[in-house]
Amino acid sequence: MKQLLISLALISSLIFTSCEDFLTEEVRGQQNLDTYFQSEEECESFVTGCYQAITFGGWWNINTVWLLSEMCSDDGWMGNTTQSQSDYISLAHYQGNGQSNGAISNFWQYRYKGILRCNVAVERISQSPMSDEAKKNRLVAEARFLRAYFYFELVRNFGGVPLITGFLMPEEIQGITRSSAEDVYKFIEDDLKAAADVLPQRSEYLATDMGRATRGAALGLLGKVYLYQEKWQEAQTVLKSVIDENEYKLMENFGDVWSVDHNNNEESLFEVQYMYDGTYALGGALTVITGARNGPGDGWSWGQPTANLEQAYIDAGDTERLRWTIIKTGCTEIAGEDNFAAFIENSKNMSKYQEYVDKYGWDPECYIIDPAQHKSARIVRKYFVPIDKRPEVYNIDKIPLDHRILRYADVLLMYAEACNELGDDASARTALNQVRSRVNLADVTASGNELRKAIRLERRLELAWEQNRLYDIRRWKDDNGKPVISNLMGPNGTFVKFNTDPETRDLYEWENQGEDSDKGISFDESRDMVFPIPLYEITMSNGSITQNPGWN
Structure with a gap:
């Protein structure tokens, strides 16, 4: 698939013009959607554009919020104390004034641009005259997988969001409102189930197609979507399918998981495809x-x-x-x-x-x-x-x-979590201890709540800086019934106390107050379980898109 990326840099500038361009006469050097999708090559190129929308090839479109999620957790600081922190501080330090935050505004905009590409792909490729019906169905399934991923990124950051499922003109979305988180998740589930029914297994792809969405990736992401909703039985069933189909396994050495020498390794279900090119922006940031x-x-x-x-x-x-x-x-x-x-x-x-x-x-x-x-x-x-x-x-x-988005260790730990919640602690321990064994840690023998704590700790240690931690501590409930993040952050939060107590605070972190050590002290559970809807989007919708509670 990486061979397609260079051509994409040229193609995308031709294909993705503004909606207004499609209403006027054809302009030389631009493609018209009504005359595109006539060949297999055109359909495949357009879907490659959907993959490119994962990051849109820039550091500021998507990467900033990937990092922001870590900065909002107990795993990460903003870090840079020599430059302006305005892009991050309002949200990373829970100041309650992040509605105009540039990072989330870009993220919202570019996730919806990716959804637009996928909507076009689903609609137009389905109607394409290309003769290879199996290939056509696969390309549509890839677009549905990516659309589901983009909506998952939105719903886990903002809660319910506007649900746009087709290629609409600007006037057709005037007055659109936010769908409930439940409806967004239902749409994601439907896309992923449909994609999983069509997509090949990883082993069935040619080497030149490595990096495309697979059945395993669709099922793995579906398992995570179920987990986030506490649909434990559904999560257990679908994640067990990934395990039983035996397409993936843990890398023998943990250090190889994120190695540049082991992109698309046997543990990876889905990752952003990057390559070096001296001219085009085809690499990571x-x-x-x-x-x-x-x-x-x-x-x-x-x-x-x-x-x-x-x-x-x-x-x-x-x-x-x-x-x-x-x-x-x-x-x-x-x-x-x-x-x-x-x-x-x-x-x-x-x-x-x-x-x-x-x-x-x-x-x-x-x-x-x-x-x-x-x-x-x-x-x-x-x-x-x-x-x-x-x-x-x-x-x-x-x-x-390559940037790893979903890997087999995550699948095993999600499966362990679902099993534990369902009372199947034996299966939970088996999956958990597979992950621990790779790094020479002793087997966990606990059950019930102690096993739950062990699984949660394992997710932190195994998946640190892989864009899971913030969403885990938001969705988990602690022994006192509160979200885990509420016990970490706030005036009495354990993370805040760790960083400010002379007995536990770190020397380097305490000496450098270019970023305050009391990060999280102003956390508000009624506000900070999701990010604010970007103010620009609310303004442009004339108020039909409403703000999340607590963000004024």
């Missing part, structure tokens, strides 16, 4: 966005792991996943980095190198992530690419590390 500001190649340092997350690994004795998830200042090695000497040399060129070594008692042969520029002086290892594997042009939209 998170490696650079989250990289250290003073590291070789340099980065932007937006989004950094918390000391609280690091402590969770330490408390669990989970040294393997810790080293493949967090790179910490003062370290004397980076997991998987064979040219660590370059990081030492870079550190020694810092003006404060000796001052830091003396102050913190670091080994002189260490890598320094400048504590003065980085809130936690830690960066995300999962997005990191070793020096010798970096492309010639090391920049945003150039990194060939």
